[in-house]
Amino acid sequence: MAFLALDVGNTRLKWALYDEPRVGARLITHGAQFLENIETLDEGDWSRLPAPRWVLGCIVAGDAVKRRVEEQLEMWDVTPQWVVSGNAEAGVVNGYDHPARLGSDRWVAMIGARQRLLAHGRPRPCVVVMVGTAVTVEAIDTEGKFLGGLILPGHGIMLRALESGTAGLHVPTGEVRDFPTNTSDALTSGGTFAIAGAVQRMVENLRQHCGEAPEVFMTGGAGWKMAPSMSTEVELVESLIFDGLLHIANKRLAVA
Numbered sequence: 001m002a003f004l005a006l007d008v009g010n011t012r013l014k015w016a017l018y019d020e021p022r023v024g025a026r027l028i029t030h031g032a033q034f035l036e037n038i039e040t041l042d043e044g045d046w047s048r049l050p051a052p053r054w055v056l057g058c059i060v061a062g063d064a065v066k067r068r069v070e071e072q073l074e075m076w077d078v079t080p081q082w083v084v085s086g087n088a089e090a091g092v093v094n095g096y097d098h099p100a101r102l103g104s105d106r107w108v109a110m111i112g113a114r115q116r117l118l119a120h121g122r123p124r125p126c127v128v129v130m131v132g133t134a135v136t137v138e139a140i141d142t143e144g145k146f147l148g149g150l151i152l153p154g155h156g157i158m159l160r161a162l163e164s165g166t167a168g169l170h171v172p173t174g175e176v177r178d179f180p181t182n183t184s185d186a187l188t189s190g191g192t193f194a195i196a197g198a199v200q201r202m203v204e205n206l207r208q209h210c211g212e213a214p215e216v217f218m219t220g221g222a223g224w225k226m227a228p229s230m231s232t233e234v235e236l237v238e239s240l241i242f243d244g245l246l247h248i249a250n251k252r253l254a255v256a
Ligand SMILES: Nc1ncnc2c1ncn2[C@@H]1O[C@H](COP(=O)(O)OP(=O)(O)O)[C@@H](O)[C@H]1O
Pocket: 008, 009, 010, 011, 012, 013, 131, 132, 133, 134, 154, 155, 156, 220, 221, 222
């Protein structure tokens, strides 16, 4: 019986259909839509899918978007479940001041990352970077406690902020250069190294805290653009949120 996993961010809805709500389930098909095109899903991408028996997702895009997604899901006889960040799940302990206020995408990605880390062998500290509309950089210690994380603007927001706040920064996208010598390259490199620098700092903070170099996972729609410019080794895992959702589904749904 099929399981639909959803990740609704501030720019795009990402979806993945699996044959079961279980770790190691087979991916049947997947896709993404920009939020402005959500209304096309029921008659478009989703129209020929086998009907899912379960839908589990994380959403950070607000209630209006959530209602629009739920309207599309009415094509099937299924009630979606949305993850709320909790105090602890799948071996990750939430150190946020108010655990439920942590973005559920961040929580789910950390659960996916921790499981992947444990599958690699001995527990280690890890940093989880998500490069989407915003960029988040999370720190998890050796025991699986989420110590805290950074939120910074993504590439697009950084560029739009500079464009709207200045007279002379309206230029095409440039290249990432160590020493940029034109405005386009200066802007593109500035944004990229702002993110890379934040990650490097968090890696150092966590290494100092835990006494061991962390493993670094990167995900998100713009992760592939960031990964080559990182100063530390990163593992790019596009499916981190879906991996986390499968883990949660495995516990909540597979036994039912
Ligand atoms: N096909 C694409 N077209 C435009 N931007 C893309 C595309 N794929 C990835 N991106 C980049 O990824 C970001 C969105 O990534 P995503 O992980 O979907 O964000 P969110 O989870 O916040 O919705 C955009 O801001 C853009 O920089």
